[in-house]
Amino acid sequence: METTVRTTHHAEAAAAFLRDEENVDWHNETLWFVRSKRDKAATLLPEWEDLREQASRIKNHALSRLDDYLVELEKNAQQNGITVHWASDAEEHNRIVLDIMRQHNATQVVKSKSMLTEECHLNPYLIKHGIDVVDTDLGERIVQLRNEPPSHIVLPAIHLKKKHIGDLFHQHLGTDAGATDPQYLTEAARIHLRQKFLLADVAITGVNFAVAETGGFVVCTNEGNADLGAHLAKVHIASMGIEKVIPKGEHLGVFLRLLARSATGQTTTTYSSHFRRPAPGQTMHLILVDNGRTRQLASPDFRNSLKCIRCGACMNTCPVYRRSGGHSYHTAIAGPIGSILAPNIDMKQYADLPFASTLCGSCTNVCPVKIDIHQQLYKWRQVLGEAGAVEPAKKVGMTGMDVLFSRPSLYRFAGRAGRRLMKLFPSLANNGKLNPWAIHRDMPKPPAQSFRDWYAEQEKK
Numbered sequence: 001m002e003t004t005v006r007t008t009h010h011a012e013a014a015a016a017f018l019r020d021e022e023n024v025d026w027h028n029e030t031l032w033f034v035r036s037k038r039d040k041a042a043t044l045l046p047e048w049e050d051l052r053e054q055a056s057r058i059k060n061h062a063l064s065r066l067d068d069y070l071v072e073l074e075k076n077a078q079q080n081g082i083t084v085h086w087a088s089d090a091e092e093h094n095r096i097v098l099d100i101m102r103q104h105n106a107t108q109v110v111k112s113k114s115m116l117t118e119e120c121h122l123n124p125y126l127i128k129h130g131i132d133v134v135d136t137d138l139g140e141r142i143v144q145l146r147n148e149p150p151s152h153i154v155l156p157a158i159h160l161k162k163k164h165i166g167d168l169f170h171q172h173l174g175t176d177a178g179a180t181d182p183q184y185l186t187e188a189a190r191i192h193l194r195q196k197f198l199l200a201d202v203a204i205t206g207v208n209f210a211v212a213e214t215g216g217f218v219v220c221t222n223e224g225n226a227d228l229g230a231h232l233a234k235v236h237i238a239s240m241g242i243e244k245v246i247p248k249g250e251h252l253g254v255f256l257r258l259l260a261r262s263a264t265g266q267t268t269t270t271y272s273s274h275f276r277r278p279a280p281g282q283t284m285h286l287i288l289v290d291n292g293r294t295r296q297l298a299s300p301d302f303r304n305s306l307k308c309i310r311c312g313a314c315m316n317t318c319p320v321y322r323r324s325g326g327h328s329y330h331t332a333i334a335g336p337i338g339s340i341l342a343p344n345i346d347m348k349q350y351a352d353l354p355f356a357s358t359l360c361g362s363c364t365n366v367c368p369v370k371i372d373i374h375q376q377l378y379k380w381r382q383v384l385g386e387a388g389a390v391e392p393a394k395k396v397g398m399t400g401m402d403v404l405f406s407r408p409s410l411y412r413f414a415g416r417a418g419r420r421l422m423k424l425f426p427s428l429a430n431n432g433k434l435n436p437w438a439i440h441r442d443m444p445k446p447p448a449q450s451f452r453d454w455y456a457e458q459e460k461k
């Protein structure tokens, strides 16, 4: 059965971001700088490719026996005194969190590093039920104060410059007007967040890796906010996607060495905190969330995407992401990997995302767990095309291209005609209404002759 065509479009959603050309250039260069740091860190390890291979194999194995490892994790976590919950979807996850809060008469929660709770839209849900929820990662707190979602999974406020943050903190935290000094602004955020940490009844964290063998889990942060929250609050709730389980503690080293290097070029994340059992007087809950993951697991074409360790390297390298900003992807996880995961959750709503890629393969080259990202994006395009989820204009255009590219003489004629037309009527090519490609791009001047003609000429010489 055909699905109806989507309502949001990546290119249109990127328009607001693209209006500030200077900011776009800065965003592009900053993320490329992070990608370059990743390259340097990778080349310093002679065993880098072996590590990637090992990580990929461990994840493949864990996914092939996911049910066994999850049951083992549950059993060992329970033995350690952790209460384990299972959530089939976002709604159930949010309900479980709220129930736990109500059991403890809790109204204040601090949260750290959890893209899963973004995926489940936990914040608006808790706020609706009268809970004060505060994101404690500095970048996440910044976007929370701006009432917007993170634009990157590792660098949530990377779309903003110091000036934006100075204005925001002046408005919400009472810092001096016009102040942009990072040290001063960070101090102000620290004082503000310390108060929230001290008042919190409950701390929610994400989970980077859960170890079936031990029933423990690891949370990686650069600010130590997960540790502070989880140690100060009486209740610690950790939410994890079911794909985060790995078989043994000895596998952790492989992933921890890859994660920070791929994410920011650091040799290791500043805090890689291991949680095994609740401290005396504390309760600890682990929520295992499916929310479409078993559906992805059952799909041979897309199950590989569940290997993702959320390092963000594919975003930092993606030429489309760097120039369109994370919010244009209108989903919790932006960029190449998000464009594979999102249509699995809602094919209609996210049908545009697999097309927001040049398919250049750079994402696949940097992925530490060897996910064939660009191949999966290409596959999604075919699946969406067959499901009728591609917009009619694109379908007509592709059919036209098929005709053109499969007839060499027609292709030659169209090339000649196009070059002449662009020369005589440049406004046709640059007209955003007739040619949406021209809205955010400068059309190049048409070449005097085609490559084919030039080549034929050289042959004659």
Ligand code: SF4
Binding pocket: 262, 307, 308, 309, 310, 311, 312, 313, 314, 315, 337, 363, 366, 367, 368, 369, 370, 371, 373
């Ligand atoms: S798909 Fe690979 S590169 Fe992208 S975030 Fe996941 S692990 Fe990192």
